[in-house]
């Protein structure tokens with residue numbers, strides 16, 4: 001079975017994108033496909049798989065998002081920017097679209113060939129000043145959408161000089177903190193002298209740091225604005241995969257960033273079992 005796909009990335013958060021309106025794979029088949037093709041070396045390798053599917057309500061289409069480990073997530077900021085470009089370039093949508101996600105509808109605009117803008121889901125949960133056991137770290141918790149994508153936001157002043165290897169064990173403990181019903185993505189941030197936010201995100205379902213995380217960037221920007229640490233707009237976030245911008249208008253937050261179509265092809269992995 002050959003499966004048409006795009007390999008895309010937004011700020012180097014990478015995705016395998018398929019059209020499930022044509023493939024008509026079941027949820028279990030999508031989970032199985034994801035766990036196989038997201039593996040590096042054995043198959044394509046990716047942070048996640050996104051299946052564009054028929055809308056269930058008033059959206060233009062539905063985004064079904066699966067982390068590399070096969071867990072389905074409520075939303076993905078970089079992912080929805082990429083799937084919006086996929087929908088535009090395959091003729092499914094025009095330059096503005098409504099995408100149905102588990103976290104709720106999100107609205108996307110094509111700004112240019114590679115730049116897409118997303119109106120992000122509003123926070124449904126926010127808890128500030130959580131004390132993480134056995135550490136002097138203060139954490140903030142935000143869920144974007146309802147049900148929301150869970151994010152811990154951690155101020156880590158020496159982040160720029162810190163190697164990810166030195167904070168992976170801490171990130172793993174926070175990601176699975178028993179105080180959180182559904183775990184969380186963990187965002188470490190620092191603000192440099194120019195007001196640029198340095199951000200590193202350990203992602204639930206990838207179980208590692210990714211090179212960018214859109215909902216993590218927005219959750220971090222939201223916390224920084226609520227804490228009045230940053231008053232400027234847009235908030236620029238420097239991630240390992242590039243830069244993301246977060247703007248606010250009438251208490252709504254928007255994610256803006258680059259996309260890249262890396263491959264248009266067919267998955268013909270001979271070991272694939274669907």
Ligand SMILES: N[C@H](CCC[C@H](N)C(=O)O)C(=O)O
Nearest residue numbers: 073076077078204213214215
């Ligand atoms: N790993 C996340 C979903 C992807 C979020 C991230 N890639 C983004 O751009 O928002 C979770 O399971 O909550």
